[in-house]
Amino acid sequence: MSNKTTPTVFDGHNDVLSKLHRAGGVSANKSFVNGRDGAIDLVSAKAGGFAGGFFAVYIPSPVDLEDKFDQMTQPPYDLPLPDLIDWEDAFPVVMAQAAILFDLEKRGALVVCRTAADIRAAMAADKMAAVFHIEGAEAIDADLHTLEVLYQAGLRSLGPVWSRSTIFGHGVPFRYPSNPDIGEGLTDHGVRLIKRCDSLGIMVDLSHLNEAGFWDVARYSSKPLVATHSNAHAICPHSRNLTDKQLAAIRESNGMVGLNFAAAFLREDGRMLPDVPLEQMLRHLDYLIEHLGEDRVGLGSDYDGAVVPEELTSCAELPKLRQAMAQHGYDDALIAMLCHENWLRVLEITWGE
Numbered sequence: 001m002s003n004k005t006t007p008t009v010f011d012g013h014n015d016v017l018s019k020l021h022r023a024g025g026v027s028a029n030k031s032f033v034n035g036r037d038g039a040i041d042l043v044s045a046k047a048g049g050f051a052g053g054f055f056a057v058y059i060p061s062p063v064d065l066e067d068k069f070d071q072m073t074q075p076p077y078d079l080p081l082p083d084l085i086d087w088e089d090a091f092p093v094v095m096a097q098a099a100i101l102f103d104l105e106k107r108g109a110l111v112v113c114r115t116a117a118d119i120r121a122a123m124a125a126d127k128m129a130a131v132f133h134i135e136g137a138e139a140i141d142a143d144l145h146t147l148e149v150l151y152q153a154g155l156r157s158l159g160p161v162w163s164r165s166t167i168f169g170h171g172v173p174f175r176y177p178s179n180p181d182i183g184e185g186l187t188d189h190g191v192r193l194i195k196r197c198d199s200l201g202i203m204v205d206l207s208h209l210n211e212a213g214f215w216d217v218a219r220y221s222s223k224p225l226v227a228t229h230s231n232a233h234a235i236c237p238h239s240r241n242l243t244d245k246q247l248a249a250i251r252e253s254n255g256m257v258g259l260n261f262a263a264a265f266l267r268e269d270g271r272m273l274p275d276v277p278l279e280q281m282l283r284h285l286d287y288l289i290e291h292l293g294e295d296r297v298g299l300g301s302d303y304d305g306a307v308v309p310e311e312l313t314s315c316a317e318l319p320k321l322r323q324a325m326a327q328h329g330y331d332d333a334l335i336a337m338l339c340h341e342n343w344l345r346v347l348e349i350t351w352g353e
């Protein structure tokens with residue numbers, strides 16, 4: 001499927017579902033199927049070689065996203081963690097966004113994939129491959145009954161926290177400059193959640209965890225450590241990025257990191273502004289490859305959830321990133337690994353099929 005200009009991208013993170021939810025669901029006209037105002041839809045995906053990825057269900061906090069991004073244009077910044085969201089408030093939102101995912105599948109827009117083989121089959125059939133992911137476990141109860149049912153419904157990836165606290169652990173606040181060592185580790189409920197995810201075959205996403213939580217997952221999980229959408233702290237000293245020590249642990253576990261396109265985590269100055277040259281993304285990729293190895297780095301765009309480089313505002317423009325990789329000296333085999341193969345490798349290990 002991949003050729004010299006169009007990549008085949010399987011991506012670690014997008015926020016299409018929460019955006020569609022905010023917009024009132026899957027609409028008939030300006031839709032995911034026909035082309036919408038946003039970074040990912042079927043028309044752009046076809047044009048750019050976007051073959052699928054992790055589709056995040058996300059419960060918004062009652063804070064203004066634009067205000068948040070505005071503060072992040074003016075470093076230094078230190079955004080407080082939003083208040084905890086109760087299960088009663090979170091659960092209907094998760095159900096509504098999951099229903100949007102299955103609605104899209106019913107309309108033939110994508111296939112909800114439960115195994116790595118499902119992803120390969122969808123890609124071979126030229127169908128968008130979607131992994132049902134939840135970013136922030138507010139809708140999971142302490143007894144983990146909802147986790148069992150969500151797994152049966154297709155959930156295969158879970159972030160115990162967004163940048164917020166849950167009964168399971170604590171997210172890392174958006175702070176620049178800062179290391180990610182802010183706050184306490186997983187709670188007892190969190191340790192049980194990680195162990196249950198391991199035994200069910202749900203990938204645990206480390207991207208929004210604080211550093212203490214990261215080390216707790218490293219201690220209690222037997223699976224590869226994965227950060228779906230995070231960058232190198234040595235290049236951009238943002239609290240959301242991964243330190244060399246964390247990268248070493250990810251390498252040791254045979255896990256991986258998806259390169260986040262969000263400007264604030266790419267730029268050395270931490271500003272959420274879109275004038276980011278593609279070379280800055282390659283700097284992070286070089287660094288991640290050096291520290292993790294070629295088979296432990298992928299993409300995690302954060303499309304529809306962040307301010308991204310102006311040359312890559314939608315997935316239709318991914319060929320530019322592929323071209324930049326080639327010009328930078330990455331060969332076809334490495335580009336295929338970064339664009340999709342490494343995700344399939346780590347999911348095969350994590351899910352066991």
Ligand code: ZN
Binds near residue numbers: 135207208229
């Ligand atoms: Zn995120």
